[in-house]
Amino acid sequence: MDIWLKNEHNYIKESTYFLYLTIIENHLKTYFKKRKVSTISNKDFQSFVLDKLSRGRLDGKRRAVKKTVKRYDSCIKSLC
Numbered sequence: 001m002d003i004w005l006k007n008e009h010n011y012i013k014e015s016t017y018f019l020y021l022t023i024i025e026n027h028l029k030t031y032f033k034k035r036k037v038s039t040i041s042n043k044d045f046q047s048f049v050l051d052k053l054s055r056g057r058l059d060g061k062r063r064a065v066k067k068t069v070k071r072y073d074s075c076i077k078s079l080c
Contacts, residue, residue: 001028001037004079023075027052037079045076 001024009017031048032040049069 001079004037008078019071020075020078023072027072028075048076049073 005017005020005024008020012020028048031051032044049072052069052072
């Protein structure tokens with residue numbers, strides 16, 4: 001994920017870069033741990049999104065809203 005983001009940095013807006021950076025660092029890496037993107041299936045990504053919709057934050061205080069999930073989805077689609 002880090003390599004992909006570094007390569008994409010030159011081709012995306014700065015605001016998009018920071019959005020993707022935040023999603024990757026705070027959500028995808030904590031959920032998928034040290035797995036490589038190539039080993040993560042669509043079903044795995046669906047599980048991630050469903051988990052965020054039902055549980056939300058790692059501390060469980062809030063669930064993710066649809067707008068946030070759309071941002072996750074956009075980042076994930078760009079990764080694949």
